Amino acid sequence: MxxxxxxxxxxxxxxxxxxxxxxxxxxxxxxxxxxxxxxxxxxxxxxxxxxxxxxxxxxxxxxxxxxxxxxxxxxxxxxxxxxxxxxxxxxxxxxxxxxxxxxxxxxxxxEPAAGHWLARPSMPxxxxxxxxxxxxxxxxxxxxxxxxxxxxxxxxxxxxxxxxxxxxxxxxxxxxxxxxxxxxxxxxxxxxxxxxxxxxxxxxxxxxxxxxxxxxxxxxWPPIDTARRDASGDFGFSALTSWFEGGWQESTARERVRQAAAADDSAQTPGSAAAVLLADARRLLDSPLPAETITVLWLSASGRGYNIDHLGIDGRDWLRVIEDVCEKHLRDVAPHYRHAQPPVRTDLRDAVLRAVREAAPLLTDAGIGPRWDVIPGESAIGAVGEVVTVVDPDLGFRLLLRLLNVVSPPLTEEQYCHYQALGRRFGYGEHHVTEGLEHLVRHG
Known part of the structure; x- marks a missing residue:
């Protein structure tokens, strides 16, 4: 049958x-x-x-x-x-x-009622x-x-x-x-x-x-490789910010980081999520970015989901917590892993900086967070630009995509296609850009 x-x-x-x-x-x-x-x-x-x-x-x-x-x-x-x-x-x-x-x-x-089910798989x-x-x-x-x-x-x-x-x-x-x-x-x-x-x-x-x-x-599984892009969606520090957006009070902040570090994509070698998050955290820690800039990055990309500034947590100290959690998880699931930073994609720095400049009008006048405790969009986009320039264009572009998702400005189809094309150049998974931005596109 x-x-x-x-x-x-x-x-x-x-x-x-x-x-x-x-x-x-x-x-x-x-x-x-x-x-x-x-x-x-x-x-x-x-x-x-x-x-x-x-x-x-x-x-x-x-x-x-x-x-x-x-x-x-x-x-x-x-x-x-x-x-x-x-x-x-x-x-x-x-x-x-x-x-x-x-x-x-x-x-x-x-047969279900019309519109009740998702489209049926149609593989012949x-x-x-x-x-x-x-x-x-x-x-x-x-x-x-x-x-x-x-x-x-x-x-x-x-x-x-x-x-x-x-x-x-x-x-x-x-x-x-x-x-x-x-x-x-x-x-x-x-x-x-x-x-x-x-x-x-x-x-x-x-x-x-x-x-x-x-x-x-x-x-x-092949060995963990922080340069591989097997995940279908966001990853690393930019993905971690989404874990803190909205209601997450069912766990402590450290436990929340642990959950994100353990959330390997089904296509990833076990331990990969922690390894790429560790790579991002160490890049930021090793960079000349001041702690205040890192704090702005965190607060804006997480939509003020975890207010480290109110808790007296220095941005660099928060990164060290993230680093410690990732290292512990890797000792448990991949004890033979020895961390190595992936190369910085300097070839795409200018392309990402152009994307940041073009997105600035969408973000500069926005306020991120509740009206009584706003992170100015101008500060957020400025911090992302610093990441692109002095840290890593890949991480900077992922944080730009997160900011756009948090602020949710309307996007033209041309803007959306541009972000998709740049994501493909970085080797991002098929859902990385679509999950964050597709709902913002205004057609016609």
Whole structure:
């Protein structure tokens, strides 16, 4: 049957459907029998106030309605559960077990009210099938080695990859990809960064919640590199200011910095968020900028979200707190990391200074913060210009984007496109400029 795709991330926080059931069967205590498998299926179906029953039902019918031999389905299930559940041992056999799983499960989600859902993912099924088969083949060798080395592997060489390919080609690409990921995880198959990025691109195209791919996957991360731009959005000191904008009183300031330092993008080597934040903090600390200028930068870019001036905290002392938090986090998650500053992009200094001058009319007359405690926009844009000139054009441009987001002046399409183009030259992620400024563009 044809799968009706949805933005699954709106329903689920992690895996769903038959692949989620395989995950439960692979970790449950004891040797799960048919009765236990049906109880666990009920748990999967109950997720998100019963929405889980929809994708479970669709997954099951994708297999039942296919021409896949029972042996292929059995091989996939043995692999996905690390040999802990064999549907062929059920009284009614492989397809009988699937029919029992399908009982009472919806065939598809009811049509929602108009405008209620986000646009449905639209990746063509044949394109998906080919992409999934390509990823299975890319991992076939390492998967076979992992199976040979695992004491609980119960399938002959080649059977797992071949069976997964068959599910992709003759069953359903979405289900085959999730079962393939489940097999990679239960056997700890190493996945290189390039393949991981491809898998995450498929995740995004299918509307899955990100954890379906990355939770439990053995990714061979490259070393932390502060010159890499793997994050899709803002990063470093400019990103930290957004963590303090508005209501954040649920945690102390130091804890808030710790949370930001630990917030690696799903495409980043663990520890990268702390490393790039540390790089920005040290650049500012090593610069000739006076503490008063650093204070203005912080207060304006955070929208006066954390008033260090009222608390008697010197701007440089605040940077040292940030530095200390980042160093501690890196000792915990990347103990072998040795910090190295990325090179300054001096080639883009003039381009950023032009952007600052052109943005000045939008910011100079603005007041940042409550009317009784305003940071003059002229002081804020002046401080950003100093960062560009004497510290780092990259950091200066990111702080300019933050200021524009905080002040929220209307932008022309030409201005917005200019910021996007400059962001691309710096290698920023696809959402860096759009998340901060797209809502400010006045069309027409």
């Amino acid at each position: 044809a799968r009706q795709r949805e933005q699954y991330g709106r329903f689920y926080e992690g895996d769903f459907g038959l692949s989620a059931l395989a995950g439960k069967l692979s970790t449950t205590s004891g040797a799960p029998d048919e009765a236990r498998s049906l109880r666990l299926a009920s748990e999967v179906a109950a997720v998100c106030e019963g929405e889980g029953a929809v994708e479970l039902g669709v997954d099951v019918r994708c297999l039942l309605d296919s021409a896949l031999p029972d042996g292929v389905i059995r091989a996939v299930w043995l692999a996905a559960t690390q040999g802990r559940f064999d549907p062929a041992e059920c009284e009614s056999g492989v397809r009988g077990w699937l029919r029992r799983l399908a009982e009472g499960r919806p065939e598809r989600r009811s 099924e044949e394109e998906l099938r080919e992409a999934v088969v390509a990823e299975i083949r890319a991992s076939a060798g390492t998967l076979e080695r992992a199976l040979v080395e695992n004491d609980r592997a119960v399938l002959p060489p080649g059977a797992v990859a071949g069976s997964l390919e068959a599910v992709a080609r003759e069953g359903d690409g979405d289900l085959a990809l999730r079962l393939f990921l489940r097999v990679l995880k239960v056997y700890g198959v190493p996945v290189g960064k390039e393949q991981y990025d491809r898998l995450m691109a498929l995740d995004a195209a299918l509307g899955w919640p990100g954890p379906v791919v990355y939770d439990g996957l053995n990714v061979l």
